[in-house]
Amino acid sequence: MIVIPRETPVVSNLHTSYIRIRRFVDHFRNALPSGCVYLRAPGSEGAVYFDQGALINAHICADGESRGRQPALEELLRTADAARHTVSVFEIPEESIGYWANLNEAALIHKNLTSSTVDLEALMKKIIQDRFTGLIEVLNPPGKADQIHVIMGEIAGAVLGKSGGILRDPNQELGRIMASAKNERTRIAIKRVQLEALHLSDACLHDKEPTRGQARGSLDTQNPVEMLEVLLGVFEQTYADTKIQTDPFDTVLKRKFLEKVSRYEFLDPFTEEFSYQGGAITYTGTDKVQRLVAAVTECLRELALERGLGMELQQNLKSWRQQYQREIDAFKAVV
Template sequence: MIFPRGEVVHKNLSTAYTDLSALVSTLKSEGFSGTIEIEFPQHKGTLFFGSGEIVDAEARGGAEAKKLAGQEAAQALLGLTGQKNGMVSIYRLPPERLAIVTKNLQNEIVFKGLSTDFTRLEGLLHKLREDKLTGFIEVLTKDNQPMGVLFLEEGESVEMYTLPESGPSVFGRKSIPIFVETVTKQGAVFDVYRIRGGVSKKEKEEVLAVPLTSPPPKAEESKELIPIFQDILSRVEKWVDGATQRGTFLKAFNRSRMEKSGEFFFLDPFSGEFSYQDGTIRFAGETSGKDFARGILECLRSSLPHLEKEFPKNRMFLLKLRAEIESSLEYHGGAMKILGIDTDFSSFFQ
């Protein structure tokens, strides 16, 4: 699978000077989300991190270039610790974008090497829609350079990312029509994959025929936002505690929760609906997505005066903190917009 490129954290670190196991431990403690690409002469692969945990992996190695996935791949890659002839690169990716990739790691080929010389992309998408395929299409130039990946659920195009010549991959569901048009004009080659072990349409209909107790729609909205705000809070916490001392951010944030609990009940520590500890959000309420986002953003906003009182003479600290919060919000702006959350943060500090 063609993996997306995230924001570069470190690139081409030599394992002659980098302890792989120590690096993994550090990323876990930092609540890192993204990928570690590992390459040795006979082995290469990728570890996928979500909020400080290895959530998946893919690896190839040996004379037959055997493909491994999941826990087996992770163990194989971590087993390379101590070898000196490899390279390691680290890329940051938001958890919700990482999830798109890991969901599709277990796959099987359906069509390989389809060319626009003989295949119309619109016609291919129409067929996959009729087949209700859940998987993805890798798009490559005619000289085999990766262009992007288009994801399908039940045959419908749901997300995509492109790979520019430099910089991080560009995600965007709204760009799918433009991407299809560009690919059609320029010419390309397609490889189509289906998620392995997917449920057939008939099996799905049988499951749907059984009454289920579904969680309230409002709770589902909030749960979709948890990975986003978990990443935002852990980034800000790491910055604040790194500049001061451990626990400084959490103290100010929890104080703000009490202040805002009258307006946002789920924030009340005694309600048992919300908690943030060690970089992890736990939520068991029924608050709507918009109120969930507003509540946490208001807590962040009202945490600033508390932190300012802690360090009244350090004006630079507050300026840098505001810049860090703005950067984190902008980083997730696109994903929040798709989920229906207002992404105009211009008045956040007013």
């Protein structure tokens, strides 16, 4: 289970099929002071933690097991390439990032404590007084463990066993956890978390991304095509999330392309010069990439207006604009 503060999301639930995950991680580790990139797929979840541009840890939880550090980082990037994940980015304060980054490596100090051997309220007072850093797990009879997280003697949050790792306000949950700890069948464990940051190698962020789109021409055409792939992916996700659209996105997009064939011949589906499928662009036309960018962005601007996607789309495009600002300016990719 990955537990992280989620109060300050920068990006939420973006599909990895629409992004270049290595470039994505590399961008946000430099764009934010500290935080994490959180990935989730059916049956697994993981996070990459960063502080002041450095990768300080990574964890992946899958099949009931937890793996960390460099192997976890490389596995997360590899699986994000191969399968669909949702990805979110959270900014986490510098003073606590070390705790959350190292949480899954917490060292067990005491286990199987019971209400007859320890008074949890008295224990909490001592922990706060001693400026302890770690967590108290309260394992209830149904088998779900509640958690109380403490950083340098300050209660940082509580997690209810049934909440799936969602960090909650301790002021609202602490009383309930304390009460459940008085059950004779409840077991209590104490774990210590180190605040010292690790430093992982970032070489894997610079590995070549698996090819997802094709473009004929010089290498200078690759970035704008990649920019369009991500743009189309964000647009498609926004379209799907509205849940009021009756037509599939690919049908709507092809219909719009057909409207523009007299101006942009390569959009004609029968010529097979341009296609967008599965998050990837294939372009074999002879027109310059500037016209390709102009054609796609013009179509998307009109679709956004016609389908009422304006405000939500602009919100979802914030990270796209940050990531591709240079290409957007150079190719006048206005959406």
